Each structure stands twice: as C-alpha cells, then as structure tokens.
Amino acid sequence: MNYNLSNMIKEKNNTTLTFEDFKxxxxxxxxxxxxxxxxxxxxxxxxxxxxAKFGIFGDGKEVPQIAMAKFFKNGDFRSGYYRDQTFxxxxxxxxxxxxxxxxxxxxxxxxxPMSAGRQMGGHFVTHSLNEDGSWKNLSKQKNSSSDISPTxxxxxxxxxxxxxxxxxREINNIPNQRNFSISGNEIAWGTIGNASTxxxxxFETINAAGVLQVPMLTSIWDDEYGISVHAKYQTTxxxxxxxxxxxxxxxxxxxxxxxxxxxxxYSDLITTYxxxxxxxxxxxxxVLVHVTQLTQPQGHSSSxxxxxxxxxxxxxxxxxxxxxxxxxxxxxxxxxxxxxxLAEIDAVIKQEVLEGKKLAWNTFINPIIAExxxxxxxxxxxxxxxxxxxxxxxxxxxxxxxxxxxxxxxLVTARKSLRLMVNEIARTELSQWIQKYTKKNxxxxxxxxxxxxxxxxxxxxxxxxxxxxxxxKDTDGRMIIRDNFDALFAKHPEVLxxxxxxxxxxxxxxxxxxxxxxxxxxxxxxxxIREATIIGQGIGLALRGLRPIAEIQYLxxxxxxxxxxxxxxxxxxxxxxxxxxxxLIIRTRGHRLEGIWHSGSPMGMIINAIRGxxxxxxxxxxxxxxxxxxxxxxDEPALVVECLNGYRLKEKMPLNYGEFKTPIGIVETxxxxxxxxxxxxxxxxxxxxxxxxxxxxxxxxxxxxxxQSLIPFDINHDIAKSVQKTNRLLVxxxxxxxxxxxxxxxxxxxxxxxxxxxDSKPQTLSAQEHRPxxxxxxxxxxxxxIEDIFEKVYNIISESNPTKYPKLY
Ligand SMILES: Cc1ncc(C[n+]2csc(CCOP(=O)(O)OP(=O)(O)O)c2C)c(N)n1
Ligand SMILES: [Mg+2]
Numbered sequence: 106m107n108y109n110l111s112n113m114i115k116e117k118n119n120t121t122l123t124f125e126d127f128k129x130x131x132x133x134x135x136x137x138x139x140x141x142x143x144x145x146x147x148x149x150x151x152x153x154x155x156x157a158k159f160g161i162f163g164d165g166k167e168v169p170q171i172a173m174a175k176f177f178k179n180g181d182f183r184s185g186y187y188r189d190q191t192f193x194x195x196x197x198x199x200x201x202x203x204x205x206x207x208x209x210x211x212x213x214x215x216x217x218p219m220s221a222g223r224q225m226g227g228h229f230v231t232h233s234l235n236e237d238g239s240w241k242n243l244s245k246q247k248n249s250s251s252d253i254s255p256t257x258x259x260x261x262x263x264x265x266x267x268x269x270x271x272x273x274r275e276i277n278n279i280p281n282q283r284n285f286s287i288s289g290n291e292i293a294w295g296t297i298g299n300a301s302t303x304x305x306x307x308f309e310t311i312n313a314a315g316v317l318q319v320p321m322l323t324s325i326w327d328d329e330y331g332i333s334v335h336a337k338y339q340t341t342x343x344x345x346x347x348x349x350x351x352x353x354x355x356x357x358x359x360x361x362x363x364x365x366x367x368x369x370x371y372s373d374l375i376t377t378y379x380x381x382x383x384x385x386x387x388x389x390x391x392v393l394v395h396v397t398q399l400t401q402p403q404g405h406s407s408s409x410x411x412x413x414x415x416x417x418x419x420x421x422x423x424x425x426x427x428x429x430x431x432x433x434x435x436x437x438x439x440x441x442x443x444x445x446x447l448a449e450i451d452a453v454i455k456q457e458v459l460e461g462k463k464l465a466w467n468t469f470i471n472p473i474i475a476e477x478x479x480x481x482x483x484x485x486x487x488x489x490x491x492x493x494x495x496x497x498x499x500x501x502x503x504x505x506x507x508x509x510x511x512x513x514x515x516l517v518t519a520r521k522s523l524r525l526m527v528n529e530i531a532r533t534e535l536s537q538w539i540q541k542y543t544k545k546n547x548x549x550x551x552x553x554x555x556x557x558x559x560x561x562x563x564x565x566x567x568x569x570x571x572x573x574x575x576x577x578k579d580t581d582g583r584m585i586i587r588d589n590f591d592a593l594f595a596k597h598p599e600v601l602x603x604x605x606x607x608x609x610x611x612x613x614x615x616x617x618x619x620x621x622x623x624x625x626x627x628x629x630x631x632x633x634i635r636e637a638t639i640i641g642q643g644i645g646l647a648l649r650g651l652r653p654i655a656e657i658q659y660l661x662x663x664x665x666x667x668x669x670x671x672x673x674x675x676x677x678x679x680x681x682x683x684x685x686x687x688x689l690i691i692r693t694r695g696h697r698l699e700g701i702w703h704s705g706s707p708m709g710m711i712i713n714a715i716r717g718x719x720x721x722x723x724x725x726x727x728x729x730x731x732x733x734x735x736x737x738x739x740d741e742p743a744l745v746v747e748c749l750n751g752y753r754l755k756e757k758m759p760l761n762y763g764e765f766k767t768p769i770g771i772v773e774t775x776x777x778x779x780x781x782x783x784x785x786x787x788x789x790x791x792x793x794x795x796x797x798x799x800x801x802x803x804x805x806x807x808x809x810x811x812x813q814s815l816i817p818f819d820i821n822h823d824i825a826k827s828v829q830k831t832n833r834l835l836v837x838x839x840x841x842x843x844x845x846x847x848x849x850x851x852x853x854x855x856x857x858x859x860x861x862x863x864d865s866k867p868q869t870l871s872a873q874e875h876r877p878x879x880x881x882x883x884x885x886x887x888x889x890x891i892e893d894i895f896e897k898v899y900n901i902i903s904e905s906n907p908t909k910y911p912k913l914y
Contacts, residue, residue, distance in 0.1 A: 132442060139450065172377070184645075206222075237558055258306065260307050261641020267292070279598050369427070369432070487526070555817075589730035660749075674717070700883070808827050836869045
C-alpha cells in the first residue's frame with residue numbers, strides 16, 4: 106500500500122487499491138491515535154485525582170508510532186522507551202484496560218501484562234516465555250523487550266536484538282532456530298527521545314551498529330525538549346541527524362542510513378518507514394529515522410507542567426502542529442472523512458476509553474476492597490473478647506471508611522491490631538491472617554528475581570572432572586579453558602563469544618586460541634572497545650534464543666558496563682515477572698595482577714549492583730570451565746570472574762571437557778580443620794591455602810572453604826556447619842574493607858545463624874581501602890598477604906590460648 110497522496114490517487118485509478126480500503130485503513134489508524142490520546146488525557150486526570158501515583162504518557166507522538174507499527178512484522182523486536190503506548194496499541198499488545206491497569210499498579214499479570222504493577226506505566230513488554238519459563242515461538246508474534254527508565258539504556262540491548270538477525274542469517278544449525286528467526290529477516294526497532302541521545306551509550310550503539318551492519322532501525326522522537334531542557338543544551342547544532350551525518354553510508358563505505366521526517370506528516374511518515382524498513386530488513390543496514398517537530402501536549406509527565414518552561418509561542422505552535430490535529434486536517438482535505446464524522450468518532454472513542462478505564466479500576470480495586478472487608482469482619486469478630494476492644498475497633502472503623510484502600514493500609518491496620526491483642530487467644534486467628542496476606546503479597550512484589558523454572562542454576566548437578574591415572578599438574582590453566590570452550594562450541598551451535606581481542610588472537614590470555622579459525626567469525630569475534638554495548642549485544646542476543654558469552658577484558662573495566670548490567674540485565678527477570686529471560690554469560694578476569702586497573706576485585710560493588718545475576722568466582726580454570734558447562738545447561742545470566750593470575754598456573758588436564766560441571770551455590774571445603782574456619786574465594790584462596798599450611802606447622806589447624814559462588818551463596822549453609830565445628834570464623838578477600846567480606850559475614854552470621862557457634866569475634870581480612878599499587882611490593886602492601894593471613898589467624902587463636910600462642914607484636 107502506498108500512502109503518499111499522489112501515489113494513492115494513482116493507485117486508486119489503477120484500482121490496485123480502492124479508495125474505500127485506503128479510507129478504512131486510515132480511519133483505523135486515526136482511531137488508534139485518538140484512543141491513545143484519550144488514554145493520556147484521562148491518565149493524567151487519574152493521577153491528579155489520586156487514583157494513580159504517577160503517569161508518563163505518549164501524547165504528541167501518536168502518528169509516527171502508527172506509521173512505525175505498519176512495518177513491524179512478526180519476529181521483529183522493539184527496544185524503546187516510555188512514549189510508545191500508541192505503538193503498543195497499534196501492534197495489538199496494549200488494550201485500554203491494560204493501559205490503566207499499569208497506571209494503577211495492578212499486580213495481576215493478566216490485567217497488567219507489562220510488569221504486574223512492578224514498573225510505572227509506560228514501560229512496555231511482550232511475553233517471550235510460557236508459564237514454565239520455556240520459550241514461546243517468537244517468530245510468530247510481535248515482540249518488545251522490556252523497557253527501563255534510564256535514558257538511552259534501551260540502546261545497548263537494541264544492538265544485540267538486531268545482531269541476532271545477522272547471526273541467524275549466517276548460522277543454520279541452531280536447535281529450534283525457526284522459533285526465533287526466519288532467515289534473519291527481523292528488524293530490531295529502537296525508539297529514543299531527542300534529549301536522551303546526549304547519553305554516551307547512544308553514540309556507542311550507533312557506532313557499533315555501523316561497524317556490525319545489523320538490521321537496527323532507530324527512531325528518534327524529537328520534541329526539542331528533555332523535560333525542561335531545550336535542544337540547545339542537549340545537542341550540538343540542535344540537530345541530531347545533522348551531527349550524525351558522518352555515519353551516513355555511501356556506495357563505498359559501511360555506515361548507517363539516515364532519514365528525516367516531520368512527525369505530524371502522516372503520509373510522509375508512512376513512506377519513510379516503508380523505505381527505512383525495506384533497507385534495514387533486506388540489506389541489514391542500520392537505519393536512523395529522525396522524527397522532528399513532535400509535541401508534548403501535557404508536558405513531560407504528571408509531575409510538573411510545561412507552561413513553566415515553554416514560551417507562549419512554542420505552546421501555540423505545539424497546539425497547531427499536534428500530530429493528531431494535522432492528521433485530522435489531512436483526512437478532511439483529501440475527503441477521507443468530514444469534520445463532523447471525525448468528531449463523532451472522537452466522541453465514541455472518548456466513551457470507550459472511559460469505559461475501559463472504569464473496567465480497569467474495578468478489576469483493580471474490587472479484590473482489595475474484598476480483602477479490606479475480610480479483615481474488618483475478622484477484627485470486629487475477634488475484638489469482642491479483647492481487652493483493647495475499643496482501640497481495635499477504632500482501627501478497623503478507620504480502615505472501613507477508606508473507600509479505595511491500599512493493601513498497605515489493610516496490612517498496617519492488621520499489624521497494629523495484633524499488637525493490641527498480644528496476650529489474647531484471639532491473636533492466633535489474626536496472626537495467621539497477617540502471615541497469609543503478607544506471604545501472598547510479598548510474592549507478588551518479590552518473586553522472579555532469579556529463574557524459578559526447572560532449568561534454573563539449582564537444577565545443575567555436579568559432574569566431577571575425570572583424569573587419566575597418571576595425570577599430573579602440568580597443563581597451563583589457559584589450555585583447560587581453551588579446550589573446554591572448544592568442546593562447548595562443538596556441542597552448542599547457539600553459543601557465541603565476543604569481546605575485545607577475543608577473536609583473532611583468541612583473547613589476551615589465549616583462552617580462545619584458534620577458536621575463531623575453527624568456528625568462524627560469527628561465533629568467535631573481536632568487538633570494539635565498548636563494554637556497555639558488548640553487554641548490550643549479549644542481552645539482545647540472549648533475548649532471541651542464542652547463548653552469548655560476552656567477554657569483558659578485565660574485571661576493572663566492567664564498570665563501563667555496570668549500569669547496563671544493573672539496570673537492564675539484573676532486573677530483567679524481576680521486572681517482567683519471569684516473562685522474559687536473557688541467560689547471558691559474562692566472562693571476565695580479575696583479582697590480583699598488576700597496578701590499579703588490572704588488579705581490582707570490587708566484588709562488593711558488583712554483587713550489590715547486580716542482584717538478579719549469578720556471580721561466580723572460581724579459584725582455578727578447571728572450576729571456571731566447569732561453571733561455563735553448568736551455565737549452558739540452565740536459563741539464568743551469570744558473571745564468571747576467572748583468576749587473572751591463573752592462566753599460567755599448572756592444573757591437571759581433565760578428560761571430560763564440556764561435560765564436567767561445577768555446581769552453583771555450593772561451597773567446597775578444600776582443607777578440613779578444627780580450630781578456625783577460613784572462608785575465601787578466587788586468587789586469594791591460594792594464599793589462604795599456603796597460610797593454612799604454615800599455621801599447621803605451629804599447631805593451628807584451619808578449615809579452608811572456597812565459596813566459589815557469591816550469588817547464590819552457600820545454599821546448604823555449609824559454612825555455618827563448619828563454624829559449628831571450629832567455633833571461629835575469618836573471611837578473607839581482596840576487596841575493600843566492608844566490601845564482599847561484609848556481605849559474606851551477613852550471610853554466615855545472620856542468615857546462617859553462625860553467631861551462636863562462635864567463641865571469638867568473627868573477623869574479616871581484606872585489601873587496603875585504596876586501589877592496589879603497582880608491582881610486587883605494591884601488591885604486598887595493598888592486598889592481603891600470606892603473612893597477613895597467618896598473623897590474623899594467629900592473633901585470633903592467641904586470644905584464647907595466649908600461653909601456647911604468645912603475642913607476635
Ligand atoms: C539516566 C537518566 N537520567 C535522567 C533521567 C530523568 N529523565 C527522565 S526522562 C528525561 C528526559 C528525556 O527527554 P527525551 O529523551 O527528549 O524524551 P522525551 O521525554 O522528551 O520524549 C529525563 C532527564 C532518567 N530517566 N535517566
Ligand atoms: Mg524530548
């Protein structure tokens with residue numbers, strides 16, 4: 106169908122398209138746009154009257170989204186932001202009732218499919234997974250990755266979603282491939298606000314897409330503002346497509362295609378998206394559509410008003426160039442409908458939206474009212490026999506008077522009432538009611554941070570490495586990693602690895618030596634120096650059924666990607682209530698080596714930033730390889746930190762590459778002892794082992810435990826069992842004081858209740874607060890040494906037996 110006016114008439118005369126067909130389609134588009142607008146208008150009122158807490162809407166951006174949706178096909182993916190409600194309505198993934206359910210925060214996923222109330226409205230998703238966590242057929246549905254609020258953070262993942270099409274075009278032996286792609290013909294559609302293009306990850310993504318030549322179609326919704334800040338403070342020349350023009354491809358170069366279109370010009374928008382999607386889908390060339398002259402009729406969000414920062418002239422212009430108004434004028438001008446007919450449509454839609462809103466409200470509030478009634482009836486019944494009857498009834502009556510109660514108000518009433526009946530028999534019934542109610546609702550708000558499927562990390566059973574009878578510790582660690590990757594690439598065609606120097610030279614430590622030659626550039630590749638988008642590639646590829654391993658060259662450089670890991674990957678399973686998964690493996694190497702930026706071990710920062718991602722800290726390369734083997738059997742994301750100083754250390758060569766599995770969440774006792782439990786992980790563990798040997802010579806018998814897995818942490822509480830035996834605990838790591846060691850103490854002392862077995866103060870030994878200094882001496886004075894460990898343990902033992910172990914200093 107051609108929507109350009111002159112072509113339209115030509116087509117009409119050629120009878121390839123009847124005017125009636127054309128008219129029906131345009132009218133349908135208009136109806137979606139008006140429905141969306143009415144939702145925005147009514148949505149804002151719901152916030153102002155207190156029924157909803159916050160609203161951010163897509164008004165002013167309706168018409169371009171209708172145009173974009175026309176070329177969005179099954180199998181395609183969107184990665185966008187909070188203005189895209191019209192698009193979601195146009196592809197049939199958001200109803201009026203869903204829209205309002207999101208605004209109210211309905212925790213029922215059936216009513217609020219975007220996040221079951223976890224995200225504020227305007228953050229969209231489609232469901233990629235069945236109830237049991239298995240994949241749906243994504244190539245038969247329209248897909249949207251799950252939105253997040255940080256501006257431009259949708260961009261890194263967009264790159265990966267697009268790259269997946271390229272991978273599927275080049276590789277044809279992946280199991281269930283057709284559930285994810287039909288010959289790689291899918292586009293990844295991005296949307297971003299004009300001001301958000303100021304973020305670094307926007308430029309990083311555009312550059313990477315130009316290099317990778319992937320089908321990524323990015324639309325910039327340009328309304329000249331980012332909240333109150335005008336384009337002149339955001340964008341050089343106030344024009345993002347102009348400054349990106351150096352990326353424009355030409356006959357002899359790679360690059361991207363850049364198109365510009367006015368956001369209120371319905372017919373030109375359709376022509377533009379038709380052209381853009383054709384280039385992108387067929388040629389796999391990234392396309393950027395700069396949609397200018399958009400408006401924001403109600404301002405940025407339900408907080409604040411744009412009259413405070415837009416001039417009267419701008420406000421008037423926005424009224425005139427409101428995209429729906431312009432579409433209406435165009436329809437009247439070409440006789441698609443009269444002003445009266447359109448006014449009639451508007452009135453009908455207004456009513457429909459009102460009814461949809463009412464339905465959503467009733468569906469949301471009625472179950473809560475029923476819970477309120479249940480509690481007040483219970484309180485009235487049990488209060489009669491209570492000493493504090495009056496006070497309890499007062500609480501109950503106050504709750505009763507709340508017309509639209511919150512769950513919080515119900516629970517507060519119940520918990521306050523409980524305190525008033527501590528010594529009464531009636532207490533039991535209320536206490537049970539509270540526990541049941543809390544459990545149900547806590548689950549609503551807290552489940553699915555990690556996979557709850559039968560393929561989660563706990564499903565992996567340990568498979569020990571096997572060795573030949575005469576095996577000696579004579580193989581470099583890096584060879585074990587390499588040969589294991591070799592086995593994995595052969596076993597899993599859906600596995601691919603990429604990162605800085607990972608391809609041609611086979612990573613900086615040669616753990617991938619020869620792999621590119623053997624498995625090709627699609628599966629083993631070099632990436633630019635751009636950690637955030639390396640992770641974004643991984644997230645997007647994993648969302649489309651591949652098993653990417655994204656390599657971050659050194660743990661210290663994970664910081665460039667920590668925002669995406671924390672905001673996007675770590676929250677993905679939680680914020681989609683288990684409706685999307687990205688089982689990405691992040692491979693990196695860390696702990697001590699040389700100097701400030703090659704010796705960091707900021708594990709406390711990492712584990713606190715990325716709850717939702719498993720964090721594995723193997724002590725050697727066999728353990729690391731075993732983790733990769735385990736992870737590829739399950740459906741969760743994980744960070745694996747290999748020991749930077751372990752690639753040249755000798756290990757025994759296993760026979761069952763690709764098969765042996767390190768269990769996840771299970772600690773390993775590597776030396777049994779009776780006097781104190783030493784808990785550590787990673788590179789530090791070797792020092793702990795040595796210190797334990799030296800301590801044994803003085804008669805102190807340490808039990809040494811390798812944590813192996815910081816998240817999940819010691820699921821069998823084996824550390825507490827050890828402390829029960831030794832009655833003493835020292836946690837050693839090379840993070841800052843109060844870093845990961847504080848996390849470990851909290852787990853062992855508080856969660857595992859090990860405090861009750863202690864005869865001495867539980868202690869930690871960590872690195873200095875500053876970054877590790879360069880060289881062997883820098884290391885010695887920055888990180889815990891064998892002597893530090895020895896003396897710390899000695900002092901703990903000396904406290905209880907000073908006669909045998911007199912003070913050293
Ligand atoms: C990293 C980050 N910084 C700040 C914000 C707060 N914020 C939300 S939207 C927004 C402006 C975005 O403007 P633009 O990209 O032009 O999109 P528009 O809302 O105009 O469509 C800001 C600053 C945020 N969400 N994320
Ligand atoms: Mg803007």
